[in-house]
Amino acid sequence: MEDKEVEKDKEVEDKEVAKVQDESDEDDTVELNSPQSMQMDGELYGDDMLNSSAGLTVDVQDIDAYWLQRKISQAYGDIDPHHSQKLAEEILKVIAEGEDRDVENRVVTLLDYEKFDLVRFLLHNRLKIVWCTSLARAEDEEQRKKIAEEMMSNLRLAPILEQLHAPRGSVKDRQKNLGRSIRDEARRLLNNGSAGTDGVMDSSPVDRYIESGWFKGQRQQLDLDNLSFLQGSLLMSNKKCELPPGSFRIQQKGYEEVHVPALRAMPYESSEKIVKISEMPEWAQPAFAGMTQLNRVQSKVYDTALFKPDNILLCAPTGAGKTNVAMLTILHQIGLHMKCGEFGNTKYKIVYVAPMKALVAEVVGNLSARLKEYNVTVRELSGDQNLTKQQIDETQIIVTTPEKWDIITRKSVTDLAPLLNSTLGSQ
Incomplete structure (x- = not known):
């Protein structure tokens, strides 16, 4: 009897524990589109997001009134300027308001699915593009000051304004950033633009090339004494001249005439087209x-x-x-x-x-x-x-x-x- 009562009490206890766990799971469930979900994702996947967003950041000092239009023209190649201007205005209007997921869907619809890299780039720099463009398009100083005050009162926009007014880096800093950009581009080209399984570019083979000087090139010290002319710079003339076929010389009194046939134009290639x-x-x-x-x-x-x-x-x-x-x-x-x-x-x-x-x-x-x-x-x-x-x-x-x-x-x-x-x- 005692054993049966113990087993019965244990079953009741297990059911209560299971019920408590189910209620706990329900309490922990958060809607995917809620701000809590976005915050949790940022905490859980912060490192991955930082790694995957490498190379997506744009310098706010490069954004002017027509930066977005130039970016679209660069992405599409030969696009009519009027069309690129219209498309830029539509995208700017879309990214200026709305939830991230809704904005992403609308921008993808405008730019087509083939331009997903551009969509990702624009969404990553959404606030920078909208507010820096607004500042650049301000008609007078009063309107520009009003926009700046609005940005300063917002915790997310204040850092953008500080970056915008910060002095540009020194020449040494710009050269350092340029070198970093060249190395990143070299890694991307050697890996055919592919990334690793964790979203980070596999740079091990490229780093070996860089360390060995394959990209930087080997510095060589030139021996200028061996390269100098023995008779000095005044006699630095070329005494040999190979004339093309059909040329001839005529000796005149005190001078020499050299006749060189006119260069004929190369024939048109099959893919060559003259624009009317x-x-x-x-x-x-x-x-x-x-x-x-x-x-x-x-x-x-x-x-x-x-x-x-x-x-x-x-x-x-x-x-x-x-x-x-x-x-x-x-x-x-x-x-x-x-x-x-x-x-x-x-x-x-x-x-x-x-x-x-x-x-x-x-x-x-x-x-x-x-x-x-x-x-x-x-x-x-x-x-x-x-x-x-x-x-x-x-x-x-x-x-x-x-x-x-x-x-x-x-x-x-x-x-x-x-x-x-x-x-x-x-x-």
């Missing part, structure tokens, strides 16, 4: 009035110059059409500020550096005539022509010389105003 002016966006065609098509050099860089925010290094002889390529890049910047087909927004600056002071006036006249329909003001800034601060503010394209621009940019921004009206760099 009629194929360009309608708003960009007035800048090429009187022309029917671009030449080979201009056609090769057409997509990059007009539709992408990438850097271009173009090396071509005189008369190859480099000025028209510069015009394409100018039109790209104008297109970013076009609104509803109108060119009323003039809050941008373009600097055109001419090699010589004699060419500055010619470039100013050329650009002014070709861009008169775009509400663009072109002015000269050289030793012969100085600009006041008001004229600088009213000018969209500044044509200058390397010497004058070096003098201006060598000083800090606070010292820029008195230098604009000086004659330094006029030689």
